[in-house]
Structure formats: structure tokens, C-alpha cells
Amino acid sequence: MIRVDVVYALIYNEDREEILMVNNQGSSWSLPGGAVEIGEPLEQAVIRETKEETGLTIEVENIVAVNEAFFKEKGHHALFITFKAKIIKGEISIQDENEISGVEWVGIQRANELMPYHPTGVQKLLKYSSIYTFQG
Template structure:
């Protein structure tokens, strides 16, 4: 199986208790993110993917979750790394309408239903933190 690293950004609106999610054509709702490209750090991937999918510039913070899955039909062994991220510039809009159907601020309960693979739900992610360091 081919190893695929995927980096996601959890962008939280604390005032309204919502998270920013994207509806991906063919695979449904997720946090903004995608595959890490060759020669790219996890941090660079999160920033690039967030901008590609939402038009937003984000600042990456700590890692809040690591998930793993086998996709036998694709021959992939995926590692999903989710970071907290904060918007530092821009307004959410779809850049690639072939890939992204919608961008929406989703309430925490609905986000939990859309992402059942996080034990403890989005609330646990908001309280989780592990430092990320690129060592060169």
C-alpha cells in the first residue's frame, strides 16, 4: 500500500461555536485539507490546502489529532494530521468549483455527526494540543 499523508485545518469560530468545513465533490464534508505534496512540510500543506479550498490564509498552530486508515480500493495507507489553525487574512470563497461544492461554518454538533471518527467529538479536538516542530 502507498503511504499518503493528509493535513487538515480545524478553524474554529469561538464566538459562534462553529467550525469551517468544506463539501468535497465525491467525498462529502471535511475540514479544509488534503494530501501533502512531495518536498512539502505538514505546515506548508495545511496552509496551501486551506487557501486552495477556502481562499483563506491561515496560521498553523499545534497538532490536535492523528488518525490512520487503510483504503484498500485505492491501495492507500493514509495518515491524517489535524492542526488547529487561525484565519489571518481573506474571506471564505470557493476557488476550485470542480473540487469544492460548498464552504460553510458548521455548528459543533453537526460537525460531530459529519466527522464521527474523532472520539470525544470536535470538543475534544478543541481541548487537545501537541506541539508541531519542523526539524529541517
């Protein structure tokens, strides 16, 4: 199987208690993110992918979740790393309409429905934290 690393940004609006999510063209809703390029640090990948999908520049905080899955039909072994992040500049705008059909703030309950692979729910992710360090 081919290893595929994928990063996501968990961006939370505390005032409105909403999570920023993207609607992937022809697929489902997810957090902003995508595949890590060869030789690319995880932190840079999540910043790049979030900018490509939402038009926003983010600051990356700690890791809040690591998920793993086998996609036998594609021959992929995927590792999903979710970082908590905050917006530092920009306005929401779809950068590639062939890839993303929508970017929306959704309530926590709806985010839980859209991301069943986090069985403890988004509320727990907001409390979790594991230090990420790029050692060069």
C-alpha cells in the same frame, strides 16, 4: 500499500461556536485540507490546501489529532494530521468548483455528525494539543 499523508485545518469561531468545513465535490464534508506533496512540510501543506479550498490564509497552531486508515481498494495507507489553525486574512471563496461545492461554518454538534472518525468529538479536539516542529 502507498503511504498518503493528508493534513487538515480545524478552524474554530469561538464567538459563534462553529467549525469551518468544506463540502468535497462528489464526496462528503470535511475540514479544509488535502494531500501533502512530496518534500512539502506539513505546516506548509495545510496552509496551501486551506487557501486552495477556502480562499483563506491561516496561521497554523498545534496538532490536535492524528488518524490512520487503510484504503485497500486504492492501495493506500493514509495518515491524517489535523492542526488547529486561525484565519489571518481573506474572505471565504471557493477556489476550485470542480473540487469543492461548498464552504460553511457549522455548529459543533453538526461537525461531530459530519466527522464520526473523531469519536471524542470536536469539543475534545479543541482542547488537545501536541507541539509540531519542522526540523528542516
